[in-house]
Amino acid sequence: DGGITQSPKYLFRKEGQNVTLSCEQNLNHDAMYWYRQDPGQGLRLIYYSQIVNDFQKGDIAEGYSVSREKKESFPLTVTSAQKNPTAFYLCASSRDRDFGYTFGSGTRLTVV
């Protein structure tokens, strides 16, 4: 079955550390997205990529970085510059906006 796999499901980070969240899709979708979800704030776009080797900042890109070296993969790095990284992170992909987004099951990041 095609889908999006996010790993790990839970991640703990110490202050000052960088961590990388994995997102892999086997849907042959061109576009991929990273969202951050905080209680009561809905989803906020961090980065998106419409094609391999290209990506754009979303609304809250500061303190995050991404890469898109393969169509299937869009990892997100939460750097030490992100002041409040504790959140639920969702990866999504789309073949085209007409079909809506397919979401992964998320990664919950906690700073300890």
Place this chain on the structure above:
Amino acid sequence: AQSVTQPDIHITVSEGASLELRCNYSYGATPYLFWYVQSPGQGLQLLLKYFSGDTLVQGIKGFEAEFKRSQSSFNLRKPSVHWSDAAEYFCAVGPFGGSARQLTFGSGTQLTVLP
């Protein structure tokens, strides 16, 4: 800029009762509209979508939504709620045409279902 407002943060209904979740959007042209559902600790699942044509859209799990251009609304409805419908619901809007493939999400409505 496009925006989405879900005026109800939390709604409680009894099992078997009807449900309507409100969504208002702001967009200068014809939008793409979506409803998603999220169970605790999970990703979002697409319930239904509207692009054009019939303004009453049928989705999965017995949900439907009606697009009203004059009111800039896309409310989600279900005639009889089941306990398994308890979840958080998100409305989203995207631009019609253009190159940007982004959706703007509302802040969500948490649905509680009483037995």
